[in-house]
Structures are given as C-alpha cells and as structure tokens.
Amino acid sequence: MPASEGHPPISSVQSLCVIMSIQNPCLSCGACCGYFRVSFYWAEAESGGGTVPDDLTSKVNNHLCCMKGTESQPARCVALMGDIGSQTRCTIYEKRSSPCREFETHEVDGSVNEACNRARAHYGLPPLNPLLPGEQVA
Ligand code: SF4
Numbered sequence: 001m002p003a004s005e006g007h008p009p010i011s012s013v014q015s016l017c018v019i020m021s022i023q024n025p026c027l028s029c030g031a032c033c034g035y036f037r038v039s040f041y042w043a044e045a046e047s048g049g050g051t052v053p054d055d056l057t058s059k060v061n062n063h064l065c066c067m068k069g070t071e072s073q074p075a076r077c078v079a080l081m082g083d084i085g086s087q088t089r090c091t092i093y094e095k096r097s098s099p100c101r102e103f104e105t106h107e108v109d110g111s112v113n114e115a116c117n118r119a120r121a122h123y124g125l126p127p128l129n130p131l132l133p134g135e136q137v138a
C-alpha cells in the first residue's frame with residue numbers, strides 16, 4: 001500500500017511500537033539477597049582495590065569472599081535493609097559486587113531468570129512472567 005494513500009508504510013508502523021516500562025519488582029522483593037550465597041573474587045572488596053566494604057564480607061577461600069550473612073542458610077545479606085517481600089533496599093547499592101550487579105529479573109530475550117523466581121518462591125512470592133514484546137523493567 002503506497003504511503004501517498006494516507007497510510008504510513010509498514011516500516012513506519014513498526015517504529016511506532018511503544019516501549020512499555022513495568023514497575024521494577026525488586027523494589028518490593030529482595031528475595032535473592034536473602035537466599036543465595038553472594039560470593040565474588042576477593043579483589044572486589046576494598047582491601048583488594050574494589051568497592052565492597054571489607055567489614056561486610058567473609059572469607060570463603062583464598063580466591064573468594066562473600067557477603068556476610070550469606071555464607072550459611074538461612075541466608076540474608078547484612079547489607080539488605082527492610083522486609084523481604086515488602087520493601088527492601090541495598091545499603092551499599094553503588095558499591096555492590098559483580099554478582100549483585102549482574103543478577104537480573106529477566107534475561108536479554110525477555111525470559112524470566114529462573115533463579116529469581118526460585119528465590120521469590122522461597123518467600124512465597126508469585127513468579128515473575130516473561131516480558132511481552134516491547135516491555136522492559138523500569
Ligand atoms: S529475587 Fe528477583 S525480583 Fe526479587 S529482588 Fe532479586 S532479582 Fe529482584
């Protein structure tokens with residue numbers, strides 16, 4: 001159909017697809033910070049030149065340390081404030097380690113991170129759904 005008839009060409013229609021932001025479920029969750037051992041290379045701690053405050057870490061072995069509170073079950077990171085499943089906050093957000101930065105609710109293709117749903121299930125929280133085309137987590 002030619003554009004001159006008053007209808008935009010298909011390529012223009014596709015570019016009109018709106019990105020819909022859904023509310024970030026992490027704001028009322030925090031389950032992963034109270035479920036997994038959060039371990040990382042020791043040099044991510046301040047004493048190794050990194051950012052994570054030393055006094056919030058525990059040694060795992062000669063190569064790894066972890067966030068205090070996550071070395072045993074039941075786990076709960078000492079840097080986590082608030083009530084899991086209600087309202088939580090990471091008190092070292094800007095200084096958090098690489099596993100904390102890399103753990104996402106969804107994969108790049110929009111599928112759910114199953115580890116996220118496992119942590120949520122542990123606290124009786126409903127599973128997250130895959131993102132629909134055009135959706136992104138705010
Ligand atoms: S378990 Fe999932 S939804 Fe909950 S805080 Fe972690 S990444 Fe966010």
Ligand code: SF4
Binds near residue numbers: 032081092
């Ligand atoms: S450092 Fe922050 S993001 Fe990482 S486990 Fe602890 S509370 Fe969660």
